[in-house]
Amino acid sequence: MNETVARMLHELAELTELKEGSAQAFRVRAYENAARAVENLDRDVSEMTEKELVAVKGIGESIASKIREFVETGHIAKLDELRAEYPPEFVELLHVPGLGPKRVQALRDELGVQSVEGLRHAIEAGALRDLPGFGEKTEQNLAKAIERLGMSGKEVRRPIADVLPVATAIVEGLEGLGKAAVYAGSLRRFRETIGDVDVLVAAADHRPVVERFATLPDIAEVRAGGETKVTASTSTGLQVDLRVVDPDQFGAALAYFTGSKAHNIRMRQLAIDRGWMLNEYGLFDGDRVVAAKTEQDIYEALGLEFVPPPMREDTGEIERAARHDLPTVVELEDLRGDLHVHTDWSGDGRATLEEMLHGAKERGYAYVAITDHGKNLRVNGLSEERMLEQRAEIEKLRERFAPMVILHGSELNIGTDGSLDYDDDFLAGFDWCVAGVHDHFDLPKEQQTERLIAAMRHPAVRAIAHPFGRIIGRRPPIELDVEAVLAAAVETRTALEINSHLQRLDLPAEVARRAVNEGVRIIISSDAHAVHELGNVGYGVQHAQRGWVPKQAVLNAQAGPPSERSERWGEGTAAP
DNA sequence: GCCGTTTTCGGCCCGACTGTTTTCAGTCG
Incomplete structure (x- = not known):
């Protein structure tokens, strides 16, 4: 419900801006602030009285009553009015770079433009160049913008996994020209999706930086540029903004x-x-x-x-x-082990057991869990026999890698009914197992939730791997009753994973934040299938910070390997 | 539309760039 209400408020902000322009900029911001306040609420707005809503910072009388109106009737009269006045195709014009409320209104009033398509026709007819406030150059820029966007007026946000490697390469290409070269923006905040890349270089002499930037292999086209600021795009159309600043x-x-x-x-x-x-x-x-x-x-x-x-x-x-009361969020150096690691024993692993253990040891870990796929993953799961062979192999290696503790486990597959890969006796032989959903991603919410909770109730399952099964930008999260899942995690003392793979980052950050507030234990895992992927936990840590996950909540930030089921991490102490 | 240990009314973040103007509005981040 909160998400829906927040979306309504964002829409109210956008349409108000369209109608009123900058004269009502503060009202627009008030709607946006309220939307964010709702997004960050611990409670469901549908359960809150108007009085309780007004008590929330950012929500006043007017917005509180609109929220109540929506909860009770499913509509907000004011929003309906605005929607009637500004249909979605028209609002889409706002998303064309170079167009804001003022110009969009002018296009409608003077030229009858009602959509991006209509704008295209107006441009082709050369109708914009004589419009007050527009001109020939603006007309050309808008034509280019529309072309770049395709038919839709919305700039796409890309999964961080697609953007981070490019940004890293660009930053590396600029190193040595000044005191520092870094990326900033939403990428540094580690959002799941990225609109554009902001690169910052500290250098007294600006020109060499700007010149080098334009020649980088990833930069396909420089679109605009001044002394200190250059806007460019990559061959895939990703916008990259460079800024050169004084080191001081x-x-x-x-x-x-x-x-x-x-x-x-x-x-x-x-x-x-x-x-x-x-x-x-x-x-x-x-x-x-x-x-x-x-x-x-x-x-x-x-x-x-x-x-x-x-x-x-x-x-x-x-x-x-x-208040000097920020939770001490987990840092990369806090991690003492990795509890979800693969080897080439299961078909998708690309490094041997020994290689992975070496990698873990080099990272200074006190413990590592080898968790190859359970046998129900048809393509590359391990039979009981193979699992026992692997266990014997690990036994032989224990001394060599001491004092690092090696746990033998498995990444189990959760069946549609919550069943697992092996019988209970066999499962009892593992030191540590994670369990995850690897198929039937489209079950209804209730069944999906039951399936997960059933797995949590099994004593062998110590953590749920990539709980939502999402691939950012490619596969949506499975539908879950989050509240029920978190309650079950607390009750069964099952940890929830933050999977560090850049395409997963699963738990999502906002769920992680809720989870730690409930006292749920978190593991930050690499899910590595190759030695270098052990380092992916750095991504997991940044993602965990987005979810305000404190060190104490992270099972693999504790000194020793998890032996028994752990306490609710925050028990007896104030929530972070 | 929201908010107040300097305010219940009068404030509300800041600067660069572009293209249109000829002193600045609109857009963007």
Whole structure:
């Protein structure tokens, strides 16, 4: 319900902006703030009274009553009105780069343009160039923008797995030209999907950076450029923005371009409260530079704890940082082991048992669980016999890899009825098993939930691997009753995995945040099928930070291997 | 439309770039 209400409020914001333009910018922002407030609510809005809603920061009388109206009737009269006035095809025009509320209105009033298609015709007829506020250049730019977008007016967000390698290559290509080259933006905040890439270089001499940038193999076309800012795109149409900044101002620029926009606005407000000013060049008291060199300096000067980039979404981190009460989120160095690792014993593994163990040892792990696929995964699961052979092999290797503890386990397959690959006696022989859904992704919510919970109730199942089975941008998450799943995880003391594979990042961050609030244990796993993939846990950790997952909640951040079923991690202490 | 240990009314984040203008509006991030 909250998600639906939040979507309504976002739509209300967009349509209000369209109707009223910048004159009502503050109302637009109020709707957006309220939408975010709803997204971050612990409770379901449908269960809240109007009074309780008004008590939520960002929700006032007017929006509270609209939310109640929606809960009770399924409609918001004001939204229905706006929708009637601005049909979806028309609203789509707003998503064309270069078009905002003002120009879209002008197109409709002066030329009768009602859709992206209509705009295309108007451009072909040369009707835009004489429109006040437009011109020949604008007409050309819009034509290009439409062409780039295809028929739809919406710029696609791409899965992080598609974007991160490109961004990394670009950053590496710019190294050595200045003091630092990094990516910022939503990529640094580690969002699941990325709209465009922001690259930041600290260099006193701007020109060599800008020149090198244009020649990088990943850069196909430079679209616009000034002294310090260049906009380009890759051969696949991914937009890349480069900014070159003075090394002394790198921290301010990094904070600014990392965002999120909402987080930045709150930061600037804090600066104003102190009579200062914050922008991408620094934190200023009049002409005096209060802080600029590092992000840490800026947070400290504003009286805040440092906020890790993935948490910068204005979902309560500013308030907590001001009270010096941010949860200590898990860091890569906290991980003491990996509890979901494959070898070439199951067909999809690409490294031997010994190679994987070496890799784990090199990472300094105290323990590792070898969890090749259970036999029900037809293509590459291990029979009972093969499992026993592997166990004997591990037994022989234990001494060699001591003091690192090797757990022998399996990644079990959860059947549609919650059944597992082996009989109970055999399952009892494993040290540690994870279980996951690998088929029948489209079962109805109720059945899918029952299936998962049934697996959790089995004593051999210590963690649920990639609980939602999603592949970002490719396969949607399975439908689950999240509340029921979290309750079962607490009850059965079963951990939930954050799978570190870039295409999975599963649990989703918002579910992870709910889970740790309920006291659910988390494991951050590589699910590695090759030695270098053991390092993927770095992604898992950043993703976990988006979910505010504290170190104490992470089972494989504890010193020793998990032996018995663990306590509810937060038991007896305040929720993070 | 929301909000208030300086406010219940008057504020509400900041700068660059583009293209249209000839001093600036609109858009973007």
